[in-house]
Amino acid sequence: MFFRLIGLSLKVNALSELEYRANFFLQIIQSALSLVIGIGGIAIIFGHTDSLNGWSANQLLIVIGVYTLIGGVISFIIRPSLGELMQAVRAGTLDFTLLKPQDAQFMVSIKKFAIWQILDIVLGLGIITIGVIQTATTIGIGQIFTFLLMLLAGGIIIYSFWLMLASTAFWLIKVDNILFIFESMYEAGRYPVTIYPTWLQFVLTFFVPIAFAITVPAQALIGQLPIETGILALGIAIAIFILSRLIWIWGLRHYSGASA
């Protein structure tokens, strides 16, 4: 049922976006520019050293890949859908979603797809693959499995974090600015958070959870993830998912609609 609904929403969004093909080319340029920043940075840095705080050039490439992939997922579905949610709360049009028989949180979360952003997802996977192939050591099934698990945990953490921010729209009128903070902090994920000073690592782990979304999966893939960190990531993913659900329900009770 859930998958069929996701499929339908994807199809509707794809059809409407196919009318604007120029956006596809703009997206190509956009992705290319972001890639140039990432790869160019690595090239300049590794002209002067063979390891950045224990990370080799290929391992950093994997970080850039995960950064692009998760960034792609955010702008492919999370940002468009939850952005739409905030709009709907403000305009009172959330009523239409609430009337539907499916779970409302699920419905608002798959409402809108920015189809061309799929390019970043593909690109991210490509970069990760190249990074893995170039790394001399072989990567076992176990590592790939932990990587996927950590990626899932990171995805859930980011999604729940966004949902909590978006839910503040039930109380506050204008929250775009808060989201903008997240967007600009996300840039810091281009590099592993372990290179930052401790206070910044703390911020990037607990206030803006990009450490779990980007650095931790990358560490898992190269086999350098401490087991405690992995367990912590899973625990936080479950906890924040429940918490965001509670805040969402609490917010819904606060929602009075436009016509009421």
Added chain:
Amino acid sequence: MINIYKVLIRNELLVELQYPLALAIWMLEKLLEPIIYLAVWTSVAVSQGGDVNGLTVADFAAYYIALLLVGHLTQNWHIWTIEWYVREGQLSKYLVRPIHPIHESITNDWIYKLLMMVVILPAMFLLAWLFSPSLQFDFGAILRFIPAICLAGALGFLGGWVVGLSAFWTTRNGTLVQMYFLMMLFFSGRIAPLELLPDFMRQIAFILPFRWIISFPIEVLLGWVAPQDAMVGIGIQFAWVVALILLAIAIWQMSVRRYSAVGG
């Protein structure tokens, strides 16, 4: 003219002070980039046993703290607003006024930059406390920094205007603007002090105007540039400013002819 500026300044002050949260966010965004690259180069210096090409951890800290100041004083956000004005047809109301819209841009620019110094200066002290930079200002360097930063500010402003005017030809010039910022990142000394760039990139950086906006004023302020070289550099900056003014005038005249507002 002075009276016009008085009114414009008052308006800008009122507008800027309206949104304290938005100001705080811009601040955060501005702080982040220097911190990212400072952290990167600090890591590299540490792994290389204390310095990269003679630049120590403390030198990088000084460089990126100065970058915060120079980056702030040379930025230009009109590069975005011009597109919006053209696309939405908002430009009309500026065109019918008896003064050229660039005067409003200039006031907006100055007020914002001066006002934000209230936040930038504490931020610089905070970074200085967190990263302990090597600071040895000599009075001569600060004196030479004044013309260098003024010309750099003019260059940043003009560069943004010229790129922003491309909005008259293509309604979505966002890509062009992003390319401009990309070049700025690599060739102005933001991603790394210029001497750390690979040779071919450094050569490109010396041809382009970007280094005169960022890296040159920083190096002058930190006393990394010999006095005579600083004078030559200021001369080159001046030449770039003149060239860009001529270019801006030429492009402006071509662009306004193309402009047609909806319902105008």
